[in-house]
Amino acid sequence: MLKRKEFILGAAVGLTFAAAATAGGVISWPGAQAAPAAAQAGRLVPSAGAAGLAFAPPQGAPLSFADIFQQVAPAVVQIDVKTRVQRPSGGGFLQIPGFGAVPIPGQPRGGGSDEDSEEDNSTTAQGAGSGFFISADGFIVTNNHVVADAIEINVKLSDGRELKGRLVGRDEGTDLAVIKVDGEAFPFVSFEETAAPRVGDWVIAVGNPFGLGGSATAGIVSAMSRDIDPAGYNEYLQIDAAINRGNSGGPTFDIYGRVIGVNTAIFSPTGGSVGIGFAIPAATAKSVTDRLMRGEKIERGFVGLGLRTLSEDGWEALGQPRNCKGALVETVTEGAPASRAGAQIGDLLVSVNGEAVANSVEATRRVGAAKPGDTIRLEVIRDGRRQTLNVRAGVRPSEDELAAAEEGGAAPGAAKPSASETVEGLGLTPLTAPARSRYSIPESVSGLVVTNVAQGSSAARLGFQPGFVITRANTQTVSSAADLRAVVEAAKQAGRPSVLLFVRTPQGTSVVPLPFAKSE
Numbered sequence: 001m002l003k004r005k006e007f008i009l010g011a012a013v014g015l016t017f018a019a020a021a022t023a024g025g026v027i028s029w030p031g032a033q034a035a036p037a038a039a040q041a042g043r044l045v046p047s048a049g050a051a052g053l054a055f056a057p058p059q060g061a062p063l064s065f066a067d068i069f070q071q072v073a074p075a076v077v078q079i080d081v082k083t084r085v086q087r088p089s090g091g092g093f094l095q096i097p098g099f100g101a102v103p104i105p106g107q108p109r110g111g112g113s114d115e116d117s118e119e120d121n122s123t124t125a126q127g128a129g130s131g132f133f134i135s136a137d138g139f140i141v142t143n144n145h146v147v148a149d150a151i152e153i154n155v156k157l158s159d160g161r162e163l164k165g166r167l168v169g170r171d172e173g174t175d176l177a178v179i180k181v182d183g184e185a186f187p188f189v190s191f192e193e194t195a196a197p198r199v200g201d202w203v204i205a206v207g208n209p210f211g212l213g214g215s216a217t218a219g220i221v222s223a224m225s226r227d228i229d230p231a232g233y234n235e236y237l238q239i240d241a242a243i244n245r246g247n248s249g250g251p252t253f254d255i256y257g258r259v260i261g262v263n264t265a266i267f268s269p270t271g272g273s274v275g276i277g278f279a280i281p282a283a284t285a286k287s288v289t290d291r292l293m294r295g296e297k298i299e300r301g302f303v304g305l306g307l308r309t310l311s312e313d314g315w316e317a318l319g320q321p322r323n324c325k326g327a328l329v330e331t332v333t334e335g336a337p338a339s340r341a342g343a344q345i346g347d348l349l350v351s352v353n354g355e356a357v358a359n360s361v362e363a364t365r366r367v368g369a370a371k372p373g374d375t376i377r378l379e380v381i382r383d384g385r386r387q388t389l390n391v392r393a394g395v396r397p398s399e400d401e402l403a404a405a406e407e408g409g410a411a412p413g414a415a416k417p418s419a420s421e422t423v424e425g426l427g428l429t430p431l432t433a434p435a436r437s438r439y440s441i442p443e444s445v446s447g448l449v450v451t452n453v454a455q456g457s458s459a460a461r462l463g464f465q466p467g468f469v470i471t472r473a474n475t476q477t478v479s480s481a482a483d484l485r486a487v488v489e490a491a492k493q494a495g496r497p498s499v500l501l502f503v504r505t506p507q508g509t510s511v512v513p514l515p516f517a518k519s520e
Contacts, residue, residue, distance in 0.1 A: 065204055065216065065218050065255075068204060068253065068255060068256075068257050069204065069206065069216050071257045072189055072204075072206065072251070072253055072257045073158055073206060073214060073216070074157075074158045074159070074187040075132050075133045075186075075187045075188050075189045075251075076130065076131075076132045076158065076206045076207060076214070076250060076251060077130070077131050077132065077133065077140060077155050077156060077157055077158070078128065078129075078130060078155070078156040078208040078211075078213040079128065079129045079130060079131045079140075079142055079146055079147065079153065079154070079155055079156075079165065079179070079208075079249065080126065080127075080128050080153075080154040080155075080156065081126070081127050081128070081129070081146065081147055081150040081152065081153050081154075082124055082125070082126055082127075082150065082151055082152040083124065083125050083126075083127060083149045083150055083151060084123070084124055084125075084149070084151050124151070127146070128208060128211055128246050129142055129143060129146030129147075129207075129208065129246060129247075129248040129249045129250075130142065130146075130206075130207035130208045130246065130247055130248060130249045130250030130263070131146070131155070131179065131249045131250065132188075132189055132206075132249075132250065132251045132259070133186045133187060133188035133189065134178075134188055134189070134190070134191075134289065134293075135186075135188050135293070136184060136185055136186050136187075136188055137183075137184055137186070138180050138181045138182060138183050138184070138186055139168070139178055139179075139180050139293050140155065140165065140178065140179045140180065140181065141176065141177075141178060141249070141251075141262060141285065141289050142176075142177050142178075142179060142248070142249030142262075143175050143176065143177060143248045143249040143262065143264055144170040144171060144172055144174075144175045144176055144177040145175055145248065146177065146248050146249045147167055147170065147177050147179060148170060148172075148177070150167065153165035153166065153167065153179055155179070155181050156213060157186075158213075158214055163181040163182065163183065164181065164182075165179040165180065165181050166179060166180055166181075167179055168180050168292055168293065168295070169291075169292035169293075169295065169296070169297070169298075170292070171288050171292065171298040173298065173300060173368070173396070174280060174284060174285075174288050174298075175264055175280070176262065176280065176285055176288045176289055176292070177249075177292070178289050178292040178293055189251065189253075189257065189258070189259050190258065190259065191258075191259045191260075191282040191283075191285060191286040192254065192256075192258035192259060192260050192282050193282055193283050193286060197221045197224075197237065197254060197260050198221065198224075199220075199221050199222065199223060199224060200220055200221065201220060201221045201254065201255075202218065202219075202220055202254065202255045203218070203219055203220060203221055203239050203241050203252050203253065203254060203260065203261075204216055204217070204218050204241065204252070204253045204254075204255070205217045205218075205219075205239065205241040205242070205243055205247060205250060205251075205252050205253075205263055205277070205279075206250055206251060206253065207243075207246065207247040207248075207249070207250025207251075207263060208246045208247065208250065209242075209243075209244035209245065209246045209247050210244060210245060210246050211246060212246075217241040217242040217243070218241055219239055219240035219241030219242070219275075220239070220240060220241075221237055221238070221239055222238045222239060222240045222276075223237075223238035224237065224238070235281065235284075236264070236265070236278035236279060236280065236281070237252065237260065237261045237278065237279045237280075237281055238276065238277070238278055239252060239261070239277050239278070239279055240275045240276065240277070241277065242275065242277070243263050243265075243266050243277035243278075244266075247263045247277075248263060248264060249262065249263065249264075250262070250263045251263070252279040258282075259282055259285075260279070260281070260282050261279025261280055261281055261282060261285070262279055262280040262285045263277065263278075263279050264278055264279060264280050265277070265278040266278070299371070299372055299395050299396070300367075300368040300369075300370075300372075300395075300396040301367050301368055301369070301370030301371060301372055301374060301376065301393035301394070301395075301396065302336070302337070302367070302368075302372070302393060302394045302395055302396035302397065303336065303337045303338040303341075303343075303367055303376060303378070303391045303393060303394070304332060304333030304335075304336020304337055304338045304339055304343075304394075305329055305331070305332060305333075305336075305338045305343060305349070305367075306329070306330040306331030306332070306333075307327040307328065307329060307330060307349060307360035307363055307364060308327060308328045308330045308360055308511050309327055309328075309359040309360045309361070310324075310327075310328050310500075310511065310513075311513065313497075313498060313513040313515075314328070314500055314511065314513045316496065316497060316498065316513070317474070317491070317496055317497070317498040317499055317500040317513040317514075318348070318474060318475075318500055319384075319494060319496060320348070320381075324348075325350065325356060325357070325358045325359070326348050326349055326350040326351075326356075326357060326358075326359075326363075326381075327348070327349045327357060327359055327360035327363045328346070328347075328348060328349075328360075328511065329343060329344065329345055329346060329347040329348070329349060329380070330345065330502065330509070330511060331345065331509075332344065332345055336394065337391045337392055337393060337394050338378070338389070338391050340391075341378075341389045341390060341391040341392075342389055343378070343380070343389055343391075344382065344475075345472065345475065346382070346472070346474065346475025346476075347380040347381070347382050348380060348381040348382075349363055349378060349379070349380050350379050350380065350381060350386075351377075351378075351379040352366035352367060352376060352377070352378060352379075353366065353376060353377050354377060354379075367393070368396065370393045371393070372393055372394060372395040373392065373393060374392075374393045375390055375391070375392050375393070376390075376391045376392075376393050377389070377390055377391075378390075378391055421481035421482075422454070422481075423481050423484050423485050423488060424457070424458065424459060424488060424499075424514060424516065424517060425453060425454035425457025425458060425459045425460065425517065426450055426452075426453060426454075426457075426459050426464060426470075427450065427451040427452035427453070427454075428448040428449070428450060428451065428470070428481045428484065429448065429449055429451055429481075430448060430449075430479055430480055431445070431446060431447065431448070431449050431469065435449045435451075438467075439466070439467035440467075440506075441467070441469060441504075445469055445471070445504055446471065446477075446479065447469045447470050447471035447472070447477070447478060447479065447504070448469065448470045448478055448479070448480070448481065448483075448484060449466075449467065449468070449469050450464055450465065450466055450467065450468040450469070450470070451466055452466060453465065453466070457517070458514055458515045458516075458517065459514060462512055462514065464503075465505075467505075467506070468503050468504065468505050469503065469504040470484065470501050470502065470503055470504075471502045471503070471504055471509075472501070472502035473487040473488070473499055473500070473501055473502075474487055474491065474499060474500050487499060488516070491516075492516060497515055497516060498513040498514055498515045498516060499513070499514050499516070500512070500513050500514075501513075501514050
């Protein structure tokens with residue numbers, strides 16, 4: 001599971017310090033052997049290459065990161081923020097984006113707060129992140145999620161000074177923000193745009209993990225251009241230097257002390273660092289933060305298409321070559337520019353402004369690069385024929401607005417109640433009021449609800465569960481088992497091995513190729 005910007009929702013985080021006996025004691029390591037190395041006896045002599053040195057690194061590695069850290073650490077700051085959040089009823093903990101589980105003031109685990117508001121049922125919470133000076137006159141780069149909802153920002157410098165910060169600008173799309181403190185002659189660092197890092201290059205991450213300011217970790221660039229961004233505007237550097245909660249917004253340095261990235265996210269099944277971190281590349285960060293420092297608002301083109309990259313099995317289910325390039329139009333926002341231009345769910349988007357797109361991320365970035373008001377040419381394949389849609393780009397809504405629109409789902413259908421029927425191992429029934437109530441399915445969702453899954457079926461192996469809703473099959477809406485059966489039979493007659501199902505789950509919508517059962 002990807003843990004966005006290492007502020008893990010609801011994670012209980014603690015520090016464990018290991019102690020070892022030192023006063024004449026013996027430390028026993030798992031697997032350690034007390035015997036001398038094989039075929040050797042007596043005192044082991046270091047190699048000649050290390051003569052005169054306390055430690056000799058391998059070729060290409062620095063002797064120590066200490067000089068680099070001392071050079072750049074004064075530019076790195078700790079950012080403490082206070083936010084106002086809604087208080088849920090019933091007490092306990094608040095689940096706060098960016099700050100995890102926080103005891104509610106006034107509840108059994110807390111002693112109350114003078115800042116609680118009875119009128120709006122809200123309370124305040126504290127959070128922390130990292131940042132770094134990018135100019136001598138007090139501009140600081142950090143992550144948007146660190147300061148997005150802040151009502152108060154305090155900046156702690158490496159020399160112990162604490163200054164009030166104010167938000168200059170932020171960009172949800174790239175998760176970058178700029179804040180400013182009053183003063184001058186601050187130590188600052190610069191983004192490195194020309195010398196692109198390579199996989200295997202050393203990196204140093206400096207920041208404020210768990211409130212422990214001035215901490216450094218080291219590692220290497222472990223991968224490039226990672227596509228983990230749901231908005232699609234970042235191609236992250238993957239690094240194995242440890243990034244933890246509180247490192248958000250801190251810099252990733254190369255061994256010359258140049259900023260090559262902004263620490264933003266971790267991948268973790270545990271809530272803590274497992275050695276897979278992600279940083280926004282310097283070129284992206286500099287482009288966005290320069291505009292924010294000038295007071296510009298970041299606006300991107302928007303057409304209102306939800307796109308998905310299909311697997312080879314997914315393309316095959318739609319009758320396309322397994323190595324097909326492009327993106328499937330999964331949703332079309334009603335009333336948005338693409339809807340007005342005639343885009344339809346099930347279209348295959350293959351080029352933007354005459355340039356082929358390999359997947360949904362590439363298509364999203366091409367559209368996002370357009371300015372609001374620009375005309376964007378979208379080439380799609382529909383029913384086996386290519387056609388071009390001329391779409392006048394609008395302004396991309398906020399991420400919260402997009403999430404709210406996506407949660408609304410498709411328009412309500414007019415399915416008639418009927419008994420459960422089985423299609424390809426799935427027990428299905430149209431959505432009825434009792435089914436919606438039983439599985440907590442909103443009125444805005446239409447389709448076929450899964451009531452049971454045959455053991456050993458392809459659907460069971462894919463993880464289908466009762467309560468899932470099939471909203472479309474290939475390019476067709478389905479409101480009855482007969483609708484789905486007709487799509488399945490048409491696909492079988494066309495010689496396809498599977499059917500592509502649009503499935504609404506409690507975690508969101510998925511597009512799944514369902515293989516057909518083999519005939520005996």
